[in-house]
Amino acid sequence: MTTVVNAPSAPAARRSRFANLRRAMLKAPGATLCAVIILAMFLYAFITPLVSQNPFEFAGMSVLDSFIPPMWMTDGVPDFPLGTDDQGRNLLTAMAYGMRTSIIVGFLSVIIGLLLGGSLGLVAGFVGGRVDAFIMRLADVQLAYPALLLAMIIDGAARAALGAERSVATAITIVVLSIGIAFWVQYARTIRSSVMIERDQDYVSAARITGRGNLSIIVLHILPNVMAPVLVIATINLGIAIITEATLSFLGIGIPVTSPSLGTLIRNGNNFLQSGEWWISVWPCLVLVLFVVSVNILGDHLRDVYNPRLKGRS
Amino acid sequence: MSAGDFLTLDHVSKVYRRNQGFLERLKKTDAGGTRAVSDVSLTVRHGETVGLVGESGCGKSTLARLVSGLMAPTSGEISFRKDAAGKAPRLQMIFQDPYSSLNGRWTIEDIIAEPIKVHRLRQGKAAIRARVDELLVQVGLSPADAEKYPQEFSGGQRQRICIARALAGEPEFLILDEPTSALDVSVQAQILNLLRDLQKNLHLTSLFITHNLSVVRIMADRIGVMYLGELVEEAPSEELFRRPRHPYTRLLIDAAPDMDTSDRSLHPIAGELPNPAFPPSGCRFHTRCPFAKDICRNTVPPQKTTEADGLYRCHFDLDLSNASIVPPSANVKTA
Known part of the structure; x- marks a missing residue:
């Protein structure tokens, strides 16, 4: 018997997905606005360094231009719309560099936390028994420490181990790892509870009877079914990770001044707050707040969309 | 035999x-x-x-x-x-609940093709797809359904898909x-x-x-x-x-x-x-x-x-x- 089959109608599916996106955007204008803000900041942070002189290199500084206030104030200059800092760096450009570092550190640390917590949660939920008990008690112990304190401990320990000589890349790696490790518990717990539900479903039994091994069952069947809630948490945690990195940098133990993050910029400006040069720290603060608030609102919205229990409410 | x-x-x-409590395990009594x-x-x-x-x-x-x-x-x-x-x-099993027995993230084609791939019953994408279509027709569905997801089907249709999956393994x-x-x-x-x-x-x-x-x-x-x-x-x-x-x-x-x-x-x-x-x-x-x-x-x-x-x-x-x-x-x- 032969059956004539029409080619799969992929374009139609893609179009409907596009239409879905548009409908979702119209339904949630706030979240859409946040998504647009995030996207704009992304583009600004990653394109500016390609077209401008790095103000944190020697050639980018000009001490003659230092402490120029924003352009609408007296003494303001149109060349520096948001003013300059103590080294004569254009704050508008400097913040692009700061945001870039913050975003990179935020994303990488979320990914580290997701990988670490996700795999531990998968193993705990799937294997169960003693392995599960061990991993979850470890998580309980870690929860007894504030995440920021833990990140500081890990950061300090790594620095002590590596000595004073270290490159910017090493410093960023240490910060990324310490923030990632500080936040794995949430992912592990969420994934574990989802896995415990999914592993007893009949479709998993069917795959097992067919002859799939544990690894293929986890990767092919269970993982796609437990990812949605975790991705929502990851979005919200992105904001928290960026704040944590800013806090570490503000305290002077995060990213070095030569490759600043928003937190480093705030710390730098903090020195001049008392002397009236408020703009040096206020602009990075506002950018940080805007970015993190946008990320959080978007994450909240995603959580509502993916939580079936909240469906129907708006 | x-x-x-x-x-x-x-x-x-x-x-x-x-599940025995900690004390029961200590006492080593058989529950x-x-x-x-x-x-x-x-x-x-x-x-x-x-x-x-x-x-x-x-x-x-x-x-x-x-x-x-x-x-x-x-x-x-x-x-x-x-x-x-x-x-x-080769074994296959058909379950009572047609809702939990299909992976909601997979298309019908992937679901039915899984036993074929695991047991290497057909080689090549086209041959597998042809077999999936054949099975869908055999259980009273249409080859066009292969693109869809389980959520788009009723309980009876889902059970047909389960049957097709079971048959795909040539049990x-x-x-x-x-x-x-x-x-x-x-x-x-x-x-x-x-x-x-x-x-x-x-x-x-x-x-x-x-x-x-x-x-x-x-x-x-x-x-x-x-x-x-x-x-x-x-x-x-x-x-x-x-x-x-x-x-x-x-x-x-x-x-x-x-x-x-x-x-x-x-x-x-x-x-x-x-x-x-x-x-x-x-x-x-x-x-x-x-x-x-x-x-x-x-x-x-x-x-x-x-x-x-x-x-x-x-x-x-x-x-x-x-x-x-x-x-x-x-x-x-x-x-």
Whole structure:
């Protein structure tokens, strides 16, 4: 018997997905606005360094231009719309560099936390028994420490181990790892509870009877079914990770001044707050707040969309 | 194992252990646990469908999971006939709940293709896709459905997809665990027709588990009746209905509501199913049996064989072939 089959109608599916996106955007204008803000900041942070002189290199500084206030104030200059800092760096450009570092550190640390917590949660939920008990008690112990304190401990320990000589890349790696490790518990717990539900479903039994091994069952069947809630948490945690990195940098133990993050910029400006040069720290603060608030609102919205229990409410 | 035997269960038991507390573990007392399947011996011959019936909680689904290899029996042995190369036969299982048995993140094509890929039954994308389309048509769906996701189908259609997936593995042995219980009566009939056609055309050997006597009568060549984890009677299908040997079988047949308009009365089996963690002494059915005598309370009944290739566990040689038996009298209930 032969059956004539029409080619799969992929374009139609893609179009409907596009239409879905548009409908979702119209339904949630706030979240859409946040998504647009995030996207704009992304583009600004990653394109500016390609077209401008790095103000944190020697050639980018000009001490003659230092402490120029924003352009609408007296003494303001149109060349520096948001003013300059103590080294004569254009704050508008400097913040692009700061945001870039913050975003990179935020994303990488979320990914580290997701990988670490996700795999531990998968193993705990799937294997169960003693392995599960061990991993979850470890998580309980870690929860007894504030995440920021833990990140500081890990950061300090790594620095002590590596000595004073270290490159910017090493410093960023240490910060990324310490923030990632500080936040794995949430992912592990969420994934574990989802896995415990999914592993007893009949479709998993069917795959097992067919002859799939544990690894293929986890990767092919269970993982796609437990990812949605975790991705929502990851979005919200992105904001928290960026704040944590800013806090570490503000305290002077995060990213070095030569490759600043928003937190480093705030710390730098903090020195001049008392002397009236408020703009040096206020602009990075506002950018940080805007970015993190946008990320959080978007994450909240995603959580509502993916939580079936909240469906129907708006 | 004789030549025609495909699957034999040899005194198979499964005990679900209760989670013991820390102190209990220290004391090393044996908590016992629930004997979900108790000392079941059963043979399935090549090309035959064996039905298993019983109330909920009698252990029939546990038996299905044991046979499928999802769980290991606590004691006893389950053995399949191996082929010339010494390989165990390919199994597939169809589940009761058509909603949880399909992965919602996979397309129908991926779902049905999985057994084909795992067992390498077809090579190449085009060949696999052609086979998927063929299977979809075979179970009464259309090849266009392959692009869709399980959520887009009704319960009956989902069960068809499950059947297609099971057939995709070209199983030598099929386990059906209440495949129609979650479906509407009209859809049930369609699925049963489909299964019967497949049985006829593909010469499947299968184990059909259900609580519905009329379903098992249509589908099975031989029927086993389970009560509290024990196989209390086993006989060829028509023989079981014509001449049941065990009082429980008789009561089960009478309890099923039928379409006969001359008899509108229902005959529920008196009493509750006892807690399988603490089964009654002697014959497990004595608390609800209308014929129970003293011997039933104290002595485990022997397993007897009939001339019609059946077996049953009862102390008496009762003639239960015609007429409903009266529900147990009051003194039995209070016993």
